Amino acid sequence: MTSSVRSRSEIRTEEEAMINQRLPKEDILRVFSYLDVVSLCRCAQVSKSWNILALDGSNWQKVDLFNFQTDIEGPVVEHISKRCGGFLKNLSLHGCKSVTDDALNTFADNCRNIEVLNLEDCKRITDHTAQSLSRYSKKLSQLNMVSCTAITDNALKSLSDGCHLLSHLNISWCDQISDNGIEALVRGCSHIKVLILKGCHSITDEGITHIGSHCKNLTTLNVQGCVLISDDGMIALAKGCRTLQSLCVSGCTHLTDNTLSAFSQFCPKIKTLEVSGCSQFTDNGFQALARTCIDLERMDLEECVLITDTALSYLALGCPMLQKLTLSHCELITDEGIRHIGTSGCSTEHLQVIELDNCPLITDSSLEHLMGCQGLQRIELYDCQLITRAGIRRLRTQLPNVKVHAYFAPVTPPPSVGGVRPRYCRCCTIL
Known part of the structure; x- marks a missing residue:
């Protein structure tokens, strides 16, 4: 007697057959192309036909293995490279510390159309990986080798020899790199x-x-912490890279106003300037900068300890597009400087973030000057001793959506053991 009860596998087979009849393989492949790595692997377990389609190289043009970094070793990378072949264009091995030069040599050989490669924190790779990329990866345009501390100048020489399309390179914290x-x-x-x-x-x-001298199309340079750089290097850079839009020289403590003057003269398209810790910059340098760099949107002036309210008056007048301004630890800034920023017509429209941590001279008056900045989203006020809760509440009546980060010390003396501890705010929105 034949059983009328069908098994789950039979039902699933029928459902799969129905899907395959309604959807041609080309359409299923297109659906799979929108899935992430985990979803593709799950689809590959449904059936033999789906396994073939899910693992088709055309679905693996972009692979990000960051979420699986502890499980990724050389053989995994080699297998992926053989499966993807020439389809793979974008691969992230961020944090995959077990991956070696041998695996990346196999990868480079198999995936010769790679354009974007992230090797950040892959501690075991050396100059040999750069040699492999030079040999096989002629289309490579973006390479991230942050904290790959074993690479040396030889790696850059290899990239120079074979990767002529390289446009984005990040080698931060690779401390064996030299001039x-x-x-x-x-x-x-x-x-x-x-x-x-x-x-x-x-x-x-x-x-x-x-x-x-050589990078005429440079738009972004970050040399944070490169403490040996002086005005001479920055002036040469400004003269040669006139399309520069983003510059970070934070921690380059030898720089003076001559650097700001040079960028004012030769690089008027700058939109982002980070000069945190450049303690020799003065109001004069920012006056020169504000004279021509009218497109500035983001400025980090933390620990520019010599600047005063005068610098802010120049910026308020000359940089109408400012969206984010960091003035933390600029201890000479007062309410008058914030008045210049907060009441300029353009700041009321564009300013989104202002950071004033450790500015001991500002008071609740500064908050009142910022009430007209309708686009303001966040304000930092840690260790601003003259700011009060009442002042913050008044600000939020005018700007109810603004996030105010501040710190108020607990009540002293503290209550006795067992009593209710006072509540205070740190790293949160003040109500």
């Missing part, structure tokens, strides 16, 4: 637009001068 590597890189990769060199402490004016 020689930078020179080799920019001579062969003249199309670089974005260069991030945070924490490359050996780079000097010589390396910066090479960048200025």
